[in-house]
Amino acid sequence: MSTPRPEIVVMKFGGTSVEDAVAIKRTAGIVAGRHAKGLKPVVVVSAMSKVTDQLLACSAAAYAGRGDKDVAFEISARLRSRHIETAMQMTTGDRLEGVLAVIAENFDGLDELLSGISALGELTLRTSDLVVSFGERMSSVMVAAAFAELGLDAVQFDARQCIITDNTHGKAAPNEQAIEAALEKLVLPLIEAGKIPVMGGFIGSTPEGVTTTLGRGGSDYTAALVGGGLHGGAIEIWTDVNGIMTTDPRICSDALRVKTVSFEEAAELAYFGAKVLHPATILPAVQKNIPVWVLNSRNPTNEGTKIVATPAVCRSPFKAIAAKKRLTIIDIVASRMLLAHGFLKAVFDVFDKHKCAIDMVSTSEVSISVTVDSNEALPAICAELRQIADVNYEGGKALICLVGNDIRGHAGIAAQVFTAVQHVNLRMISQGASEINMSFMIDEEDVEEAVRSLHKRFFTAPDENVFDVEARAVTVG
Numbered sequence: 001m002s003t004p005r006p007e008i009v010v011m012k013f014g015g016t017s018v019e020d021a022v023a024i025k026r027t028a029g030i031v032a033g034r035h036a037k038g039l040k041p042v043v044v045v046s047a048m049s050k051v052t053d054q055l056l057a058c059s060a061a062a063y064a065g066r067g068d069k070d071v072a073f074e075i076s077a078r079l080r081s082r083h084i085e086t087a088m089q090m091t092t093g094d095r096l097e098g099v100l101a102v103i104a105e106n107f108d109g110l111d112e113l114l115s116g117i118s119a120l121g122e123l124t125l126r127t128s129d130l131v132v133s134f135g136e137r138m139s140s141v142m143v144a145a146a147f148a149e150l151g152l153d154a155v156q157f158d159a160r161q162c163i164i165t166d167n168t169h170g171k172a173a174p175n176e177q178a179i180e181a182a183l184e185k186l187v188l189p190l191i192e193a194g195k196i197p198v199m200g201g202f203i204g205s206t207p208e209g210v211t212t213t214l215g216r217g218g219s220d221y222t223a224a225l226v227g228g229g230l231h232g233g234a235i236e237i238w239t240d241v242n243g244i245m246t247t248d249p250r251i252c253s254d255a256l257r258v259k260t261v262s263f264e265e266a267a268e269l270a271y272f273g274a275k276v277l278h279p280a281t282i283l284p285a286v287q288k289n290i291p292v293w294v295l296n297s298r299n300p301t302n303e304g305t306k307i308v309a310t311p312a313v314c315r316s317p318f319k320a321i322a323a324k325k326r327l328t329i330i331d332i333v334a335s336r337m338l339l340a341h342g343f344l345k346a347v348f349d350v351f352d353k354h355k356c357a358i359d360m361v362s363t364s365e366v367s368i369s370v371t372v373d374s375n376e377a378l379p380a381i382c383a384e385l386r387q388i389a390d391v392n393y394e395g396g397k398a399l400i401c402l403v404g405n406d407i408r409g410h411a412g413i414a415a416q417v418f419t420a421v422q423h424v425n426l427r428m429i430s431q432g433a434s435e436i437n438m439s440f441m442i443d444e445e446d447v448e449e450a451v452r453s454l455h456k457r458f459f460t461a462p463d464e465n466v467f468d469v470e471a472r473a474v475t476v477g
């Protein structure tokens with residue numbers, strides 16, 4: 001067991017924090033601030049904003065073939081110029097020459113790959129991983145050079161050397177032990193030499209050196225893996241919002257910043273649609289009890305949200321309200337079998353076979369209802385379920401989820417929730433065994449109304465230890 005290294009702070013910057021020269025400069029300032037405080041930053045960057053999407057579009061166009069092949073090369077050329085322009089705005093002299101050489105080499109490599117995809121008419125997940133990996137490989141090279149130009153002792157480090165994964169391309173599973181060993185061997189010496197390693201998030205490799213990715217939004221995961229593997233003191237997820245909010249500010253203009261939430265609460269929120277954080281981020285950090293901060297790189301003095309193992313005491317039962325749209329409810333009625341022994345297993349096996357995750361489940365004596373993300377496999381899933389039960393499904397649904405550790409032991413909370421939304425038609429209702437969430441399903445068009453009513457009911461007199469009440473006073477007053 002390795003000793004903690006509280007001075008190490010892993011700082012992850014998302015696509016918008018490195019989207020152009022202005023953003024990269026701001027990011028460098030934030031890192032310099034941490035360094036000046038005596039901390040040892042390790043920087044994890046996403047690809048520049050939208051680059052991953054564009055790389056995926058590239059390979060899709062190359063795969064589609066013929067005329068679309070030109071589209072693929074056009075996108076690639078545009079990406080190449082964007083990287084070159086940003087590098088030219090940020091770096092000079094030999095350093096610029098160095099970055100331009102890497103950009104040229106990488107984009108030539110990308111174009112070759114695109115030609116290959118187009119010629120073979122074949123696009124495997126393995127190849128797709130290689131294509132998208134260029135986003136983070138490029139951004140990390142550019143950002144490291146820009147940081148160096150601005151006076152930071154930064155070095156680019158290829159994340160694929162330490163983020164060791166299995167070979168499930170598109171969503172590879174990390175091997176935490178191998179990662180920890182590689183970090184200690186390759187990254188720790190850089191930190192100890194006073195350098196600031198800059199690595200791309202999202203990308204990894206198999207033990208054999210084949211490039212993989214951790215799944216969309218995976219840079220947060222990289223940050224948690226690096227923070228956990230190095231036994232650092234904190235992980236900072238720098239994004240473009242002021243942390244976790246009590247609800248979507250686009251729905252409720254008086255949504256408040258939540259100053260602190262527990263790991264459990266953050267995981268529920270992430271899962272149920274609060275887009276700030278990738279749920280898997282939580283795990284490698286939770287296990288090692290390392291706090292994760294969500295911070296705003298456009299507003300760096302804002303204190304953000306601190307995610308910790310033990311929840312703070314809070315006067316109100318809930319920390320936040322999340323809404324997840326585009327869900328389908330599947331009602332499975334088994335009158336003949338009365339949910340006989342083995343029935344649930346048979347039902348869940350069907351979802352498992354189609355790799356379809358279930359959000360919520362509710363059962364009665366003769367029926368079971370589940371909700372899933374609306375997806376293409378639904379007709380096939382339902383056809384299979386019909387071999388064992390009567391099945392109906394209905395899309396256009398949304399899940400509303402209220403999260404808070406303090407529902408535990410609070411009497412009458414359910415009554416308060418349902419009174420607040422009594423004018424809305426509720427479908428399935430559930431309270432997780434963790435007792436930190438209450439969820440129900442409604443029609444998509446009722447989401448705004450339900451969220452506003454609930455927010456008004458539960459966040460009108462917020463606990464100032466947990467919520468940023470001052471910000472509301474400023475905007476309202």
Ligand code: ASP
Nearest residue numbers: 046052202216217218219
């Ligand atoms: N660039 C990757 C994506 O857009 C990973 C990330 O940004 O976290 O999904």
Ligand code: MG
Nearest residue numbers: 014015046217
């Ligand atoms: Mg992201």
